Amino acid sequence: MIRYAHFIPLLPLFAFFINIAVGRRLPRKGDWVSLGAIAIGLAISIGIFYEVFRVYDPNFKYHVTFPWLDLGGRFVIRAGILIDNVTAVMLLVVTGVSALVHLFSVGYMHGDPRYSRYFAYLSIFSFSMLGLVLSDSFFFIYIFWELVGVSSYLLIGFWFEKKSASDAGKKAFIVNRVGDFGFLLGFLLLFATTGALGYDEVFQAIREGKIEGTLLTLAGIGIFCGAIGKSAQFPLHVWLPDAMEGPTPVSALIHAATMVAAGVYLVGRVYPIFTPDAFLVIAYIGLVTLFITATIALAATDIKKVLAYSTCSQLGFMIMGLGVGGYTAGLAHLTTHAAFKACLFLGSGSVIHAVHSQEITEMGALRRKMPITFVTFLVATLSIAGVPFFSGFYSKDMILGAALEFGLRNPKHILLFAGALFTAGLTAFYMFRLVILTFLGKPKDHHKFDHAHESPPNMWVPLVILAGLSFSFWYSGWFGDLVKKPASAVPVVSAAVHGEPATADSSSLAAALPHAQTPVHEASTATHDVSGSRTERTGGHAAAHGGESDHDAHLAHTAHTWAMFSSVAVGTLGISLAFVVYFFGWVNPDRVAAAFSPMHTFLRNKWYFDELYEATAVNGMKALSRGLGWFDLHVVDGLVNLCAQLGVWTSFLVGKFDNSVVDGAVNGVATVTIESGSFFRRFQTGKLYHYVFVLAGGILIIYLVKAF
């Protein structure tokens, strides 16, 4: 099955071409072409996953390449497919969610005037995302990265008649471009120093020390900039909530499982290149993002906006998890989040479809009208809130554990754990606020409530499937066994040298990261073996810290036990608080909002990020454009006009020369001819005797001359 991996992205590409060309003339307007393509892709992905699962090898790798572009023999760019365990899981996630979104869209987009075009866009998006997942080099991941950007622009701005939608599409594209520029710089920096494009070649070159120290940190941060853009991390998170202007299934596809996951996947894919300093940047960016966006979600009243900010927040969790060394944790949360967030988005789509409103203040009691949507939404909410036995608990707990472990090793970074824990409580609170206001209580708008109805089966079947995937037993065990942190390519020695001055703290930071490779959710003997072999691989580091392996395992175990208990505690607290405030009404939320009015306004306005960017980036850009426009109008045009003026003057002089000298010469010849003619004509008298006289006189003169 793995032999057919290249069909997974190619089939949606064909579907795209078919639908864009003749989609409207096909039966059912061509939706079955896209749906079929992604369904076959899903089947192949399941087959690949089955094969990978049967092998059950953490180091499984399937890699085929072929020369794609031969630049004169010396430099050949190779295209290829790389499938390891992470790729297999991602393929399953992307094709799975994408296929369900296709199915959901058949119902949701029914009757849209650009129905077949919509499916064409879905296909090109799936193609880009699957290509990104399968690519084996920085070069190709960058190409597909940009393709994802373009196709997300097409999908977000799909209803371009609406100004807000077309603006949101542009905003998503431009904000992403900002991050992509960092990605480009990072990957060019790596290419310039190592001369390689493939992941393995680059990692090998880093191991050989071709790029190290600050430069390597910068390259890592540059590549992470791409992830900041695509995964909507602070400070580029502003595009994601606006992108809710797209059709709701698109929101589910882009913002649950694929595009935003691309950034996390990228960080996971190039994990070995990051230096400890780069990891710190990643962790803190994740922390800031998860906290800020969770607080914004507290005050939002648009059902999709709440989900959008919760997505940002969960992506922050993933990024922070990767940053603190929880490789497995971050990718596990990526996988589980894909399922439950897609369920939440599609559930919100179902609600919006039913009540034709996105404001949760106009909903309420929909539980009675839409039982299936309610149950699936509730399951996904329990999952994101981190209730035990649900998938979100499993993965979020791993992240919190990794953060606590990191914090225990480096006490000055304990804030990472504290912030994440607090935000986990916030998550539980605002998600249950959403559920209570939407599905429980009394209907607030009776007209809309009476109108509401359960969605058709092709819309609730995906919900049920996704809700079913929100339980933890699907993931526990094998995920931690198969998705294991790759050995860092950064030599430990150079990390210690180029880090902060060699204090005990920085060396322990450098040391902590390779040790955090220990799979974090369980402490079996197998983990010790893996940890031991990794330690050997990282060389000189083993001598200094080898004896601490047992201690590390113990620390990890302690960290994860405590993280689990505290996460359950804050989750319960958050859920209870939500019920107290919004269900029982013991505390009036409006009075709380009034009491903290400045803060409420601050949150309602989303920390004024849009205004800040409007004032700085947008207006700065406008001012720059105006300045450049002035420069263009006055200096560049001035130069052009000056050249023109010089040309005019030169022509004037040349014209003068032409008129006076050249024409003068011509006229002078004529004048001389005329003058001499009118002088000599006088000798032609026509009198015969004159001629004879001259003749005779001439003879006489000749005679005289000869004679004397």
Added chain:
Amino acid sequence: MGLDKLLVVGAALFCCGLYTILTRRNAVAVLMGVELILNSANINFVAFSHYVSRTIGGQIFAVFVIVLAAAEAAVALAIFLRLYATTGTVEVDTADHLKG
């Protein structure tokens, strides 16, 4: 009779012809002057042929000149007739149409 006397006669005849051409306005008179000059040349031809080269080449040349003069006179008189038909006179001064 010597060569000198013959040359003097020829020169005198030439001067008479030249004087005629210079002073006369009538085209026919001018033609007469031309005939005088031609015949003065004939005298020189014959004289030199007799006294200097002692061949008859010069005398043959003189015969040719006489024939030529007759032909010339015929052409010239024809031109004068046309001139008279056009202008009503044979004064050479009136025939200056080609003057620029």
